[in-house]
Amino acid sequence: MFLNNLFFKKHMELSKDDLEAQIVWKLFHNGKFGKGHFTEETILKGIPKNMWGDARATIKDLIKKDIIQYKDHDHGGAYSLNNQNKILWKDIIDKKMKELGII
Numbered sequence: 001m002f003l004n005n006l007f008f009k010k011h012m013e014l015s016k017d018d019l020e021a022q023i024v025w026k027l028f029h030n031g032k033f034g035k036g037h038f039t040e041e042t043i044l045k046g047i048p049k050n051m052w053g054d055a056r057a058t059i060k061d062l063i064k065k066d067i068i069q070y071k072d073h074d075h076g077g078a079y080s081l082n083n084q085n086k087i088l089w090k091d092i093i094d095k096k097m098k099e100l101g102i103i
Contacts, residue, residue, distance in 0.1 A: 033083050
């Protein structure tokens, strides 16, 4: 939660790195790896609406990088962190935390 308040401000432009960090952090913070998952709508909450197109593109990029995974479910598609690439998503979070001076 503390990261959300520090660098995910509404009504501002977020860089691609910020969007990646926000998406990965949201999945990590809520325990969405392995069998846990979030829908796209849930991931987009908290991101300024004018940035949703960029956020959707970032989600696709994270899937291509194999950092997050997509699964079809009865209620629609869902996303979770890829446990096999834990080092990659931890690096994204750590990089942002260092940038903010948290670690």
